[in-house]
Amino acid sequence: MSKSMLITGGHVIDPANGVDEPRDVLVGEDGRISAVERPGVINAERADKVVDASGLVVAPGFLDIHVHLREPGGEAQETIETGCRAAAKGGFTSVWCMPNTNPTNDSVWVTRYILDRARESGGGIHVHPVAAVTKGLAGRELNDFGALLGAGAAGFTDDGRPVESAAVMRTAMMHARDLGATIFDHCEELSITGAGAMHLGPTSLRQGIPGIPRSSEALIVMRDGMLALETGCRFHVQHVSNQESVEAIRWLKARGARITAEASPHHLLLTDERVGEGETNAKMKPPLCEEADRQAIVAALEDGTLDCIATDHAPHTASAKARGFAEAPFGIIGMETAFASLHTGFVVRGKWTLRFLIEQLTSAPAKVMAGAMGEGKGTLGSGAPADLVLIDPKATWRFEERHVGSRSRNCPWIGETFRGRVEATFAGGRCVYRVVDAGASLARAASAGT
Ligand SMILES: [Zn+2]
Structure with missing residues (x-):
């Protein structure tokens, strides 16, 4: 049981409930809105403490x-x-973690271990493990989906790798469908990627770095989309990452596939x-990929072909990333x-409203994760967990x-100047x-809010 708290003076943006105006937020002793x-x-006297926002x-x-x-591992x-x-520093209060750990999260034991560790050391952030589709991410033997869901798994992916066999993926989808679960996929045709280390295009050719053809992703998006259509x-x-995949998703959605998709900040902001x-x-x-791909991803997020933003936060040690481009592992933190x-790239430049960006990080991913632990999240609706962020857009x-x-x-992004900052996360x-080095308004909020 914690103390009740009134967050006053702020501008509430809660896309799930259509709120975008000055509001006060009362958090109850039960930690809920x-x-x-x-x-x-x-009345401020109803609250044990007041946060000036x-x-x-x-x-x-x-x-x-x-x-x-x-x-683990x-x-x-x-x-x-x-x-x-x-997560907390970035304003994230719920995260879904991928199974490519060591050992792989392909067992009830590892799923429970992650949930236990999150309870002990997660500092209050909600962690939802997504379990592997196949044993050891090897692409052959399906895991026991029912048992994994029972242990708290949110869904299934072999992320880090694709499920190479279409037949294995088709069977996985039939099992997942029967259990009401979602299959997530890292879409990549490994036989086409080969030794590719970056996008195959003018930049890779100029630099002499082996390239990944754009068909590598789009082929598997289409393959798995067809399987989703067929299995339901x-x-x-x-x-x-590219415009071909966006077009494939658009086509599959128009055909009635139960398909959703995410865009990462780096694919929205950067090119090869x-x-x-x-x-x-x-x-x-x-x-x-290339600028035309980046623009296609932005347009697809805006028109709903892509459903939300997700970071693909992928930590690697400095020594691993220092191995040189060909040898370094794939991935960045995010x-x-x-x-x-x-916010700096799209909202400050007038391309998106702040409400749109917040929607893509809150109610939109909650909708994608309906049935995968997303219910009741990404909203300031009455009774929802009081998971919230204070943002200084200036x-x-x-x-x-x-x-x-x-x-x-x-x-x-290290060394980059940004406009807009998460000031506090609850x-x-x-x-x-x-934030510890914040301006006066935040210092007030922070001292009152803990
Ligand atoms: Zn991946």
């Missing part, structure tokens, strides 16, 4: 449906504790030119910078290593992060 009312309606935006805590927390890169710290299974395309002189923090799978980078700040919460530092009504 008790009331959201126009300023002055809630003047000048700040109050929004639901963000959901990241695609993160790698690396534990990858603790040199990330632990559940450090991953949850990264709910299917989610992870980290869409960022690889520059072998910049390993621009190396990820699927790769950064939770700490997702909001600020997208803060101008330089993102530095000290702002990273992750154990790893593989981030292309999970279940408890403050799990607050």
Whole structure:
């Protein structure tokens, strides 16, 4: 039982409930939203403490449906504790973690281990393990989906890899459909990717780096989309990177497939030119593609062909990323910078409203994860868990290593100046992060809010 709290003076943006105006938020002793009312309606004396959110935006805590927390087995890169710290710093209060750990999360034992570790060390961030489709991510033997769901798994993916065999994927979809579960896929045709390390295009040819043809992703999007159509299974395309995949998803949706898809901040903001002189923090799978692809992903998110934003937060050690472009592992961290980078890139430039960006990080992913632990999240509706963020849309700040919460530092944004910042994050009504070098308004909010 915690104390009740009134967040007053803020501008509430709660897309799930169509709210975009000044409101006060009352959090009950049970850590849930008790009331959201126009300023002055809630008597401050009803609350044990008052948080002054003047000048700040109050929004639901963000959901990241695609993160790698690396534990068990990858603790040199990330632990559940450090991953949850990264989440809190980025305004994320719920994360879905991928199964490519060591051992793989393909068993009830590992699923329970992750849930236990999250309870012990997650600092209040809600962690939902997504279990593997196949034993050891090997693509052959299906896991026991029913048992995994019973242990708390949110769905299934072999992320990090595709499920190579169409027949295995088809059977997986039939099982998942019968259980009401969702299959998530990292769509990649490995026989086409080969030794590719970046997008195959003018930049890779100029640099002499082996390229990944764009068909590698789109072929499997279409293959699995056809299987989803045929089986009726709910299917989610992870980290869409190019215009062919966008077109495939558009076609599949028009045909009635139960398909959703996500866009990552890096595919929305960067292109393969960022690889520059072998910049390993621009190396990820699927790769950064060309400007026309980036624009197609932005347009698809805007028109609903893509359903939400997810970071694919993928920590790697500095020594691994220092191996040179060909040898370095794929992936970058992303939770700490997702909001600020997208706010700077799209909202400040007048391309998106702040409400649209918040929607893509809250109610939109909650909708994708309906049936996969997303219910009741991404909203400030009465009775919802008091997971929320305070945002200063006017803060101008330089993102530095000290702002990273992750154990790893593989981030292309270090040194970047951002406009807009997560000032504080609350999970279940408890403050799990607050900026320490903030301006006066935040200092007031923070001292009152913990
Ligand atoms: Zn992936």
